[in-house]
Amino acid sequence: MAEVNDGGxxxxxxxxxxxxxxxxxxxxxxxxxxxxxxxxxDWYAGRVTQALLTxxxxxxxxxxxxxxxxxxxxxxxxxxxxxxxxxxQEDAQ
Numbered sequence: 315m316a317e318v319n320d321g322g323x324x325x326x327x328x329x330x331x332x333x334x335x336x337x338x339x340x341x342x343x344x345x346x347x348x349x350x351x352x353x354x355x356d357w358y359a360g361r362v363t364q365a366l367l368t369x370x371x372x373x374x375x376x377x378x379x380x381x382x383x384x385x386x387x388x389x390x391x392x393x394x395x396x397x398x399x400x401x402x403q404e405d406a407q
Contacts, residue, residue, distance in 0.1 A: 321354025321394045358390035359383075 363386045367374075374382065 318355070318391070319394055319398075320356070321358070321397070324352050324354050324357040355387070355390050355394060358393050359386040362386040362389045 363382060366382055366386070
């Protein structure tokens with residue numbers, strides 16, 4: 315299965331860790347060491363799910379929930395793809 319572009323972290327930050335009494339800045343040279351939290355893909359899918367459930371008049375069935383989850387990630391993937399196609403705002407100026 316192909317690796318899915320998750321869009322990276324939603325709220326990226328620089329983290330400072332304490333190692334043997336010294337401050338150590340974790341950076342992109344060792345991304346596996348940086349705690350990222352929720353991905354942009356998951357955040358988008360959650361927002362899409364929230365928006366779609368707003369219009370439900372009754373509690374959805376299990377099949378409907380599974381369909382909704384699938385569609386939410388499908389929309390999230392489309393949003394990430396569209397985001398990558400947009401020109402960089404700094405380049406446009």
